[in-house]
Structures are given as C-alpha cells and as structure tokens.
Amino acid sequence: MKLIPLFLILFALLGCDSSKNLAALCKDNPQICQEFGEDSWCKSERNNVSLSRIVLKTQKLEAQKYPLLVAYEEYIKCMSLASQIQHIKLKEKTTLRKNNLYKAQAKLAELTSEVANSKHPHLLFYRWSRASDRAALQQFLQLEGSADLEDTISQHNLATYYVKKDIKKTLGLLFHALELQNPKEKLMPEILQTLATIFANKDKPKQAYIWLKAYQLTLKKKDQRVETSLQQLIKGYGLDGEFLNQVAVNTLENIKKGKFKAPKF
Numbered sequence: 001m002k003l004i005p006l007f008l009i010l011f012a013l014l015g016c017d018s019s020k021n022l023a024a025l026c027k028d029n030p031q032i033c034q035e036f037g038e039d040s041w042c043k044s045e046r047n048n049v050s051l052s053r054i055v056l057k058t059q060k061l062e063a064q065k066y067p068l069l070v071a072y073e074e075y076i077k078c079m080s081l082a083s084q085i086q087h088i089k090l091k092e093k094t095t096l097r098k099n100n101l102y103k104a105q106a107k108l109a110e111l112t113s114e115v116a117n118s119k120h121p122h123l124l125f126y127r128w129s130r131a132s133d134r135a136a137l138q139q140f141l142q143l144e145g146s147a148d149l150e151d152t153i154s155q156h157n158l159a160t161y162y163v164k165k166d167i168k169k170t171l172g173l174l175f176h177a178l179e180l181q182n183p184k185e186k187l188m189p190e191i192l193q194t195l196a197t198i199f200a201n202k203d204k205p206k207q208a209y210i211w212l213k214a215y216q217l218t219l220k221k222k223d224q225r226v227e228t229s230l231q232q233l234i235k236g237y238g239l240d241g242e243f244l245n246q247v248a249v250n251t252l253e254n255i256k257k258g259k260f261k262a263p264k265f
Contacts, residue, residue, distance in 0.1 A: 036104070155173050174195055
C-alpha cells in the first residue's frame with residue numbers, strides 16, 4: 001500500500017535533461033500535455049499536472065492519484081490569480097486563463113469523486129483535510145504505527161493532525177518524516193517550516209534558527225520575511241549566526257542524503 005514517490009517516478013522517466021525528456025513524454029502523450037491552453041503563467045504548475053497524469057497513465061496505481069490531486073490544486077491556486085489579470089489588447093489571454101481554470105476545477109472535482117472510497121492512507125488524509133471526512137480520518141488514524149504509514153508524507157500528515165493536540169508527539173513525527181527521507185525524493189519544505197515554528201513557540205531560539213535557516217535554503221526565491229525573522233533571532237538572542245548557518249547546511253545535507261537522525265528533544 002506504500003506510495004511510490006512522484007519525484008522518484010519522474011526521476012526515472014525524465015533522467016538528467018528534464019526539459020528535453022518532458023518534450024519527449026509530451027510527444028507520446030499529446031492529449032495530456034495539451035489539456036490546458038498554453039500560457040506563460042503557471043508553467044511549472046501546468047507541467048506538474050501533465051507529468052502527474054503521465055505517471056498515473058503509465059503506472060496505473062491508485063496511490064498516484066494523490067500527487068495529481070495536489071498538482072491540480074496548485075495549478076488552480078496559481079491560475080486563480082492569473083485569470084484575474086485583465087489584458088486590454090489581448091482579451092483572449094484572459095479568456096484562455098479563465099477556461100483553463102474552469103477546466104482544472106472540473107478535473108479536480110472529477111478526481112476527488114474517484115477517490116471518495118479509496119483506502120490508501122494519503123488519500124484518506126486528503127479527504128479529511130479537504131472535506132472534513134471524519135470516517136476517512138478514523139481509517140487513517142487506525143493505520144498509525146503500521147508499515148502503511150512509514151513514509152515521509154504519511155508521517156507529515158500525522159503531524160499535521162496532532163500539531164494542536166500533542167506538540168511532543170508532533171515533533172517526533174516530523175523528525176521521523178525526515179529520517180524516512182529518500183535521497184531521490186523531493187523534500188517537503190513545510191516540515192522544516194513547522195519545526196521552526198514549534199521551536200520558536202517553545203522559546204528555543206537556536207533550534208528555531210537552525211530549522212528556519214534550513215527552510216530558507218530550500219526556497220527557490222528569496223523570502224524577505226524569513227530573512228527578517230532570522231536576523232531578529234540573532235539580534236534578540238545574541239546567536240552565533242555563522243555557526244548556526246553551518247549547522248543548518250549540514251543538517252539539510254544529511255536529510256537530503258537520507259542520513260538524518262532525530263535529535264533528542
């Protein structure tokens with residue numbers, strides 16, 4: 001019942017030259033890659049939808065509907081903003097984006113209906129987190145402690161459930177999620193962000209700084225709010241920023257290499 005990480009599948013499908021191989025995959029799957037009218041906005045999100053659909057078509061596993069659901073959500077989130085931009089000279093651009101948005105929303109609704117009775121843990125949690133499906137939540141929680149939840153996503157999902165109920169347990173789950181990190185699997189930055197928040201709330205500035213810095217290192221674009229928070233921690237608590245930066249770098253490297261070991265807390 002274990003989910004094959006989307007990133008691992010895409011890694012195998014795409015190889016090193018992702019742009020070249022994506023083009024090859026789209027050549028073999030034109031209907032999938034042309035699902036939405038091409039637009040300069042939300043290109044990354046659109047590609048993720050296409051790749052997720054190709055993976056599902058190729059592998060035909062129930063579990064792979066989860067990353068496709070998330071991909072559609074991310075595309076809808078991005079396109080919801082893009083579709084609000086009004087083009088004075090190119091009104092067809094606005095129409096195209098709105099049509100893409102409506103199509104994605106319809107596809108998401110259709111896929112959500114398809115997984116309504118799925119027993120896969122990722123999809124059980126998805127139904128609870130998106131639709132407050134209490135029955136799905138209970139089925140998910142009954143799997144706690146079993147091999148079915150021994151993956152990064154499931155441990156993070158458990159932590160999401162327990163974060164307002166048991167902070168110590170939440171920390172254990174988040175650390176275990178990082179211990180289960182596969183070197184070829186995409187890291188979930190939100191795990192690092194949540195750890196930083198928890199340690200900040202526990203008034204543990206050094207730990208908060210390390211995890212916030214590690215989170216910053218995963219960002220593709222600079223976030224000034226994160227940089228400001230790091231500087232406030234240094235000034236407010238007299239922290240050795242240079243030393244802690246290196247700790248954060250080393251910690252992140254160990255996580256990505258699959259060598260992370262949960263610290264005592």
